[in-house]
Amino acid sequence: MNKIALALILLILPFSLAYTSPRKKVGIVLSGGGAKGVAHIGVIKALEELNIPIDYIAGTSIGAIIGGLYSIGYTSEQLETIVKQTDWINLLTDKVSREKIPFPFKSNDSKYLVSFPFNNSEKNGGIIKGKNISQLLHQLTEGYQNVTNFDSLPIPFACIATDMARNQKEVIRFGKLSEAMRASMAVPIVFSPIYSGQKVLIDGGFKDNLPIDVVKSMGADIIIGIDVQSELSDADNLHSIAGIANQLMLMICQSSLDESTKDI
Known part of the structure; x- marks a missing residue:
């Protein structure tokens, strides 16, 4: 979202809420965008700070x-x-904290920066299984691990994932909250x-x-969308596998963003 447009929304919104009866419901939409x-x-x-109530939330990836x-x-x-306070380097790996590793294995542990899951007997599907981030999300959602309907949360919530098997958007509003967030990212x-x-x-x-359509369907009358997606890189920055992979994902995400905002 354009920063000036967002600033105007934040200035105008308190007045629109104050003079509306009954109060209009506010939903926020948080995009993906990595760091x-x-x-x-x-x-x-x-x-x-503006005392603007938030009635609904929908998010994708880091926004979720x-x-x-x-x-x-x-x-x-x-x-x-x-x-x-989060150790992001450790979080974005599958390494176990060294104090939890049995002594005979510690000497070999430091030799490998990353391990590749080539064992087809286990459902890995990625370089990083995500054990550490799953554990963190589980800890952070303590007290809500038995809530399976996200409409029952203090603020009704929905997050977006992509179902590769069916090639379609998956709107998650039921299930385990920590797992839903983990899927979205x-x-x-x-x-x-x-x-x-x-x-x-x-x-x-x-x-x-x-x-945006998701939070609207949840009941929001006023929607604040925050887009933090990175800009596409130019040719000078597309000389590495990581750079090209990142650009490819940005291109796909930009197409989905254009589609979701075309009627606004």
């Missing part, structure tokens, strides 16, 4: 994680603390998908990186 997703916290903080945690009561300040090849029955769930950005 740039931290910016979502700043927008939420601005809404808090920020939105999911906010929906169960984390404040913007608490979210900032989580971001600052499962960048293919990098992270193992979430296998749910016949569904193979990966990053929702491939089908809908800014799920």
Whole structure:
């Protein structure tokens, strides 16, 4: 979203809410965007400072994680603390903390930067299984692990994943919250998908990186969409496998974003 447009929304919205009876319902939509997703916290903080209520949340990828945690009561300040205190390098690997590794295996542990899951007997599907991030999300959602209807959360929530098996958008509003957030950010090849029955769930950005229609269907009258997706790289930055893979994902996510905002 254009920063000037967002600023105008934040200025006008309190007045529109104050003079509306009954009060219109406000929904926020948080896009995917990797590390740039931290910016979502700043927008939420601005809404808090303006005393603008949030009635519904929908998010994709990092937006699903920020939105999911906010929906169960984390404040913007608490979210900032989580971001600052998390060991992201360890989190984005499958390495177990060295103090938990039996001694005979410690000498070999440091020799390998990353392991590749070529064992077909196990459902891996990615370089990183995502055990550490799944564990963190499980811990952060403690107290809501038995809630299976996301409409029952303090703020009704929905997140977006992509079902590879059916090549379609998966709107997740039921199930285990930590698993739903993990599915929404499962960048293919990098992270193992979430296998749910016949569904193979990966990053929702491939089908809908800014799920405006979802939060609208939840009942929002006023929708604030925050798009933190990166710009496409130029030719000078497309000389590595990582750069090309990232560009490919951005192209797909941009197409899904264009589709979801075409009627706005």
